[in-house]
Amino acid sequence: MKHTFFFLLLLAVTTGRAQNNTVNLIPQPVQVQPLSGSYTLKNGAAIAYNKPDAKAVADLLAQRLSTPTGYSIKAQSGKTGAIQLRLTDTPDNQLGKEGYTLESSPKGVIITANQPAGLFYGAQTLMQLLPAAIEGQTVTKANWTLPAVRITDYPRFGWRGIMLDVSRHFFTKDEVKRYIDQLAKLKYNTFHWHLTDDNGWRIEIKSLPKLTEVGAWRVARAGHFGERADPKPGEPTTYGGFYTHDDIREIVRFAQERNVTIIPEIDVPGHSMAALAAYPELGTTKNPNTSVNPGTRFSEWYGNGTFKMLVENTLNPADEKVYEFLDKVFTEVAMLFPNQYIHVGGDECYKGYWAQDPGCQALMKKLNIRHVEDLQGYFMNRVEGILKTKGKRLLGWDEILEGGISPDATVMSWRGIKGGIEAAHMGHDVVMTPTTFAYLDYQQGEASVEPPLYAGLRMKKSYSFDPVPDGVDPKYILGGQGNLWTEQIPTLRYAEYMTYPRAWALSEVYWSPKEVKNWENFAQRVEKHFERADAANVSYSRALYDAIVKTSVKGDKLVLQLESEMPGLDIYYSIDDTMPDNQSPKYAQPIELPEGPITLRVITYRDNKPIGHLITLKRDDLRRRAGRE
Known part of the structure; x- marks a missing residue:
């Protein structure tokens, strides 16, 4: 069992760093295994549940799917449905109270859990596999397709x-x-x-x-x-x-x-x-x-x-x-x-x-x-x-x-x-x-x-x-x-x-699991979830695109260091009272700032387009930052 667990963690790390663009889940599951094909949600699709305790989750999922698609999606008791919610007869100890498995294929989606909580979390993952527009509250025309995938998931903490x-x-x-x-x-x-x-x-x-x-x-x-x-x-x-x-x-x-x-x-x-x-x-x-x-x-x-x-x-x-x-x-x-x-x-x-x-x-x-x-x-x-x-x-x-x-x-x-x-x-x-x-x-x-x-x-x-x-x-x-x-x-x-x-x-x-955490991969998934938040009309900060401005003192010189949370951004700056753009000096290494009443202006770009806020700091501001983290 121990060897199986560590295999799953290794697989999760691998898929977490090289997921295809259609699988951008937060939080990251224990194991994500992409499969061949996809499933497209159709009008009239049924959500089947095998036990009465699963009915509430099925009803909630049907409501969430019906609102943005405009489809008539019903929850029903039984074992036949495009989306199936299954409570186990014999508990799977690995999944615990809140874990689930999700398997999607061209035929449909099956979510399995020991308890309704696990079904609920599997349903949240199902929603994240669909296009961002599924988070909206108005009917939208879209291709409601999700990738074929096999997921095993359970929480680290209760x-x-x-x-x-x-x-x-x-x-x-x-x-x-x-x-x-x-x-x-x-x-x-x-x-x-x-x-x-x-x-x-x-x-x-x-x-x-x-x-x-x-x-x-x-x-x-x-x-x-x-x-x-x-x-x-x-x-x-x-x-x-x-x-x-x-x-x-x-x-x-x-x-x-x-x-x-x-x-x-x-x-x-x-x-x-x-x-x-x-x-x-x-x-x-x-x-x-x-x-x-x-x-x-x-x-x-x-x-x-x-x-x-x-x-x-x-x-x-x-x-x-x-x-x-x-x-x-x-x-x-x-x-x-x-x-x-x-x-x-x-x-x-x-x-x-x-x-x-x-x-x-x-x-x-x-x-x-x-x-x-x-x-x-x-x-x-x-x-x-x-x-x-x-x-x-x-x-x-x-x-x-x-x-x-x-x-x-x-x-x-x-x-x-x-x-x-x-x-x-x-x-x-x-x-x-x-x-x-x-x-x-x-x-x-x-x-x-x-x-x-x-x-x-x-x-x-x-x-x-x-x-x-x-x-x-x-x-x-x-x-x-x-x-x-x-x-x-x-x-x-x-x-x-x-x-x-x-x-x-x-x-x-x-x-x-802490073993699957990876900042670069997470930052990429965050960008996909910005789209989901936009569809849901949920506000959020884009501060991860802004430059991080640090200073230190080296001898009698003030030294400037620039970085960004989001990997892969280009940082441009000016100290000559001009507005920086992608033709301004590009930051590559720490800079010794000249004496005098300079003003630093910094902006981030990606793919030759501005993406972060313009940051403007006078020399006194920069000096006060010296030694800060």
């Missing part, structure tokens, strides 16, 4: 997630469904829903109506997050929104149909300003003027990762009413979300207000603890106890390790991979989601071209991620996740732009 923050900016029910639908096509199976924070409480809690009457709304503000004006007394709170219980049930059902589990996050004890705006008595200062934050500068961050809150945003760990409040919240959250986890945040909890509070000091004395930081461990243990009474497990950001947590708690490692390594060595299950590889809100291209942000993350870096660090037992690494925080993301269209194509890269990180 947790393949994306997080969407809906607190900083609210996204409607239909927008959330659209976002989930696109993720499911990439074989993501987890949607982490960040529902509460300082900037808005987004989930209806019927027993605590002020959470949405007050906490879901803030004053309208434009401009960069962190630079906006404070709310004025009596100013109307017109921006926001929330999801009712019925909304959530609808979204959960929608996700379940696409094999996606929704993990809700209620971020405590920090990041709770929206909750305190609704119920100020739950803080230590009990400030009745607390408001939902519209994006003001409410904290001071220091270079060593520490910070100070200028406004209280933490729940009071010494107040029993806080735990009564949380019991009500988690009762309703647990009722709405059927999965085993509730994410409770635990990150960036400022404890300065606790240190000044007599009640917290008394609690510390009672617990015989010397450091105020240890109050978070007490708080989290109380929260975990509440969750257990609801039949749920605690999941939190890696700060939850600092106060001591039970062995049942699961850790999301976001501050690099260090917290995940520590948690795994302690026997905790871990989801790897480090800023260094998985933060989708970071700039993905040239800083002078894209809107300003404090950090960058290119797709090639995301693609290089391995969620299992050296020296860690893989059994503790559940998988990984990309995170999209939305301080600077006000619309779904821009959320898509920031998500893709980096989420394509991460989908391959989390699904495909």
